[in-house]
Amino acid sequence: MTDTLLHIDDLKTQFFTEEGVVRAVDGISFDVNEGEIVGLVGESGAGKSVAAQSILRLIDPPGEIVGGEVRFRDEVLFGLEEGPNGELRERDEMLSNEEMRRRIRGREIAIIFQDPMESLNPVFTVGNQLREFIKINRNLSKSEAKEEAIGMLREVGIPEPVERYDNYPHQFSGGMRQRVLIAMALACEPSLIIADEPTTALDVTVEGQILSLVDELQDKYDTSFVWVTHDMGVVAELCDRVNVMYLGEIVEQATADDLFYDTKHPYTEALLDSMPRPDQTVDELNPIRGVMPEAIDPPRGCRFHTRCPDAREVCTEVHPDCREVSDSEGASHKAACVKHDAFDVGYEFSDPIEIRAETGITGDVVTDPQEGD
Ligand code: SF4
Structure with missing residues (x-):
C-alpha cells in the first residue's frame, strides 16, 4: 500500500x-x-x-483558484465549501497564508522555477542566500548554516564549493545556478519538490547532468516530485507516473511505461510522434498539426477535436472526462477520449466522418497543412 502525499481533486x-x-x-x-x-x-x-503553482497557492490576481481541493498529508492547502447563502468560502481547516509560509513552503514543499535568475538575488552571493535560507528554515546558527550550505553545494556537484560560496549568481553558469536552486530546494529535506520546467533553458548535456543528479538525490532523500515539462524525453528519463495536460485538463494519466508503450489518447500520441527518437531514423519530424486554441474560449466537445487526426462528429458534441480505460488488471490508466469502450457513445470509430466547419464549432477546424500544398 502506497502512502498518498499530495491529493488534488477537481482543481480549478x-x-x-x-x-x-x-x-x-x-x-x-x-x-x-x-x-x-x-x-x-x-x-x-x-x-x-x-497547476503546479496552484498547489502552493502562488497565484496572483487577476488569477484565482476557484474550486477543488489540495491536500498535503492531513493538511488542507486549499478547499472551499458552500456558505449559508450559497456563497463559496474557504473551509475552516484550510491553512492560512501565514501557516503556508511558516510550515509548508520551503520546509515541506519546495518549488524550483525555470529561470534561476528570477529566484536568486543578483546582489547577494550564492552562499549568503543559501545560508540565510537554511538558517531561517532550520533554526541554525550562522556558522552551522554556512557549513550546511557548503555541504549542499558539494552535494549538488558544484566544484570547489568553499571558494564558490562567495561567488555571485552571474559568476555561475546556467546549469550551476540551477544546481544551486536544487540545493536550496533540498536544504530543508522537504517531502515534495515542485519543479516547474527547471531544465528547459539548459542545453541538452547540462540537462542530462541535472536529470541524473535529481535521480540520484531522489534515491538518497526519497523526495517526491511534481515535474512540469513539455519534453517527453524528460518524462521518459525521470517520471514514475504521468499526467498529460491539454487546454487546462488532464487527458491521459498513466504510469510512464504505459504512457509510452500503450498510449490511449491521440494527443499523447501526437506529442510522442513529434519527439525525436534516438532509436528511430526519420526524414522529418512530425509536429502536432494546428495550434492550441485559447483557454478563454475552448472548443465545444473534446477540446482536442480541432487538431485530432482521429476526430469524428461525436467528438464535437461529447466532452469526455478522464476515466479508466485500462484493459488489464494492472495499474490505473485513464484517458479522456470517446473512442474507448468505457465511454459507450454508440459510435463506430472505424467509420471516418469528416468534421465540417458548418458544425459551428468554436475554434478552427484543422486540415493537414500539407494537404493544401
Ligand atoms: S474524443 Fe475524439 S477528438 Fe478527442 S481525442 Fe478522442 S478521438 Fe480525438
Whole structure:
C-alpha cells in the first residue's frame, strides 16, 4: 500500500481578464505518492505551470483558484465549501497564508522555477542566500548554516564549493545556478519538490547532468516530485507516473511505461510522434498539426477535436472526462477520449466522418497543412 502525499481533486484556477475568463486549470485531479516522481506534461498553454503553482497557492490576481481541493498529508492547502447563502468560502481547516509560509513552503514543499535568475538575488552571493535560507528554515546558527550550505553545494556537484560560496549568481553558469536552486530546494529535506520546467533553458548535456543528479538525490532523500515539462524525453528519463495536460485538463494519466508503450489518447500520441527518437531514423519530424486554441474560449466537445487526426462528429458534441480505460488488471490508466469502450457513445470509430466547419464549432477546424500544398 502506497502512502498518498499530495491529493488534488477537481482543481480549478482561472484568470479574470478584460477579454474574459481564462480557464487555465479546469478541474484536474491527481495524486502523488511518497517517493514518487509525477510528471505534468503538455505544450505551452496547457496549464501545467499554473497547476503546479496552484498547489502552493502562488497565484496572483487577476488569477484565482476557484474550486477543488489540495491536500498535503492531513493538511488542507486549499478547499472551499458552500456558505449559508450559497456563497463559496474557504473551509475552516484550510491553512492560512501565514501557516503556508511558516510550515509548508520551503520546509515541506519546495518549488524550483525555470529561470534561476528570477529566484536568486543578483546582489547577494550564492552562499549568503543559501545560508540565510537554511538558517531561517532550520533554526541554525550562522556558522552551522554556512557549513550546511557548503555541504549542499558539494552535494549538488558544484566544484570547489568553499571558494564558490562567495561567488555571485552571474559568476555561475546556467546549469550551476540551477544546481544551486536544487540545493536550496533540498536544504530543508522537504517531502515534495515542485519543479516547474527547471531544465528547459539548459542545453541538452547540462540537462542530462541535472536529470541524473535529481535521480540520484531522489534515491538518497526519497523526495517526491511534481515535474512540469513539455519534453517527453524528460518524462521518459525521470517520471514514475504521468499526467498529460491539454487546454487546462488532464487527458491521459498513466504510469510512464504505459504512457509510452500503450498510449490511449491521440494527443499523447501526437506529442510522442513529434519527439525525436534516438532509436528511430526519420526524414522529418512530425509536429502536432494546428495550434492550441485559447483557454478563454475552448472548443465545444473534446477540446482536442480541432487538431485530432482521429476526430469524428461525436467528438464535437461529447466532452469526455478522464476515466479508466485500462484493459488489464494492472495499474490505473485513464484517458479522456470517446473512442474507448468505457465511454459507450454508440459510435463506430472505424467509420471516418469528416468534421465540417458548418458544425459551428468554436475554434478552427484543422486540415493537414500539407494537404493544401
Ligand atoms: S474524443 Fe475524439 S477528438 Fe478527442 S481525442 Fe478522442 S478521438 Fe480525438
